[in-house]
Amino acid sequence: MPTLTKPLSGWGRYPIQTCELERPERYADLRPTTDTLIARGQGRSYGDAALNENGRVILTERIDRMLALDLKQGILKAEAGVTLANILPVIVKQGWFLPVTPGTKFVSLGGCVAADVHGKNHHHDGSFGDHVLAIDLILADGSHTTCSATENADIFWATVGGMGLTGIISEVTLKLIPIQTSKVMVTHRAASNIDQLFKLLQDPTLDDQYSVAWIDCLASGEKLGRGIAMFGHHATKEELGANFSKTANPSQPPLDRGGADLALPLSRGSWRGFVAKHLNENPLYFKPKRTHKLPFNFPSWVLNHLSINLFNKLYYYKESSKKAPFLSDYDSYFYPLDAIGEWNKMYGKRGFVQYQCVIPEATALAGLTALLKELSASRRSSFLAILKRLGAEGKGLLSFPLPGYTLTLDLPIRDKGLFSLLDKLDHILLQYGGRVYLAKDARISPESFRTMYPRYGEWLRIKQKIDPANRFSSSLSRRLNIAKGEIQ
């Protein structure tokens, strides 16, 4: 198999390491070919999870076939390299949706399993692995094994969230959820500080299928943690109908007159009407959006304290003015950043670290306040700060979620000082019993990792049983000292 040696990075563009890439196109060619290797889907983990410095990285992007879609039960079986972006247009028009989706659709199915990704519905529906009915896993000796919650369950729960270190995930069978329309009904609520934001997220009368909060992390003092809580659910047909009759201009003929409207010439201005009409005829109609790529790395001064502050203020006032519930298409709701291809270039060529951590429910408010204060004091700005409630801890032994609140920060790398700030954040996190998300991480220490993930020992026993020579190894696993013969 031909290989390509080149510098490679995760989505955060830090670190950049030289790896030897291999890209099988046939299913039979997807197998361990060298002493150490790691599989890589779309490279959307942020740090070094899908890197193998001076070693083999197997790209799964061409192993991307959808194998079966059961429209009655909503079950999709596909090869692990297929992206959510490819799956969505196929399932949405049939009235199905992904049970859990991360904030980008440009991720592979295998990556979703390996990182056990979560979405805005974690507090109700758990993480991705909870909806996986079965996986096909290629082990270190090249053999295939089927694993699920009932078959080879130990391997299954070591692989869900196992960062690709148990084998190559080659096929995934996923249970989908039914939807009536392609739209999401969204409600925004503004909060002027972190206490209020917590109350909004905890309020059972406001809670919905999906919930998430955006934080203006430059606000400090009394306004520390001010932000917008965003709730949403897949809109029903009734909500879609009601919304259109409400927004339709009374001077215009009603939109749903069936075929009569078709005779009307469509001027540019009636484009909304055209889309609306399609929706009325087919509530699952969806018009794919074009993405615009960032053509180059932004110079590092573009995102500074001032510009981020300005953006955050504008965003806060714009979004908090949306008082009434509104309809959003699923793309804009779930994947706002996907509209800008390669948005990671915004952070300049030195890259960025996405720091995502979770703090258990009981200490969450105190812990997050401490984290935000530390960040605010550092005068480092996070362009993006997201707060999200998480539900029960899953069965994935290295899975990230635990019941509590997760905070996500995007921090551009300007100098080494960032890493000492992050170490301070780790220190606070450990005090409050929290953990960092491995799929985002590029720098936590082996010691922190072992404290943060208490089920690591259990995971390691399974890993050593199925991969005694430690063939599946990444830059992340070596950084965390996950080694051959390690004793826990």
Add this chain to the structure above:
Amino acid sequence: MSANVLILGATSAIARGTAAAFAARGDNLYLASRDLEELKRIAADLQVRYGVKVNYGLFDAAATDTHPTFFQVVLKEMQELHGIVLAFGLLGDQMAAREFSLAEKIITSNFTGAVSILSIGANYFESIKGGFIIGITSVAGDRGRQSNYVYGAAKGALSLYLQGLRNRLFPSKVRVITIKPGFVDTAMTFGLPGLFLVATPQTIGKQIVKTLNKSADVVYLPSFWRYIMLIIKHVPEVIFKRMKM
């Protein structure tokens, strides 16, 4: 109306891209190659994504004696056929230049096997007075270079064969299109040094299907390769023979 299209060498990346572009128009497909396990996966994928009918079966370009039976099976399963895409090929390695047995394999896959199956297909389309044949050759067939001239010679011969076929089938209203891809991001080119402006197989697939709506007979893909090859073809031999390509 949807067409029935036979794709030969259907497991290659360009063939997958082409099959997807046909399926996106609503055409039904028959996929053929030596790798049934792989065909099964590609067929399932096209069915799930585009909801078209996809059949598949074993086809070995080198086993020319099996070709008549193979074509009968395809016709039986598809009832009728409107087009053939010939996408199989073997790049081989540079050793082929020094070892005839290797060169023979390359010539058989790229040329002899192609002539065998296309003559059957051509007779069929001639008899029904319609249809199309799309042959995927290569820019390597435009001029012999030391790095891959056995492959280039076989592909060049195929281009010439298609040219003759086009001439013969013109009165019968059968389109014969020669596609000459430049650098496409496939297993054949992955990791090769000196690649530039590489096209994705999906894009190439879409462009191949689009040629059916145009009048061109010989199509370079991406289209700027026409000009690159124009220059390469016109370098005087006295200079060309000294170049390292």
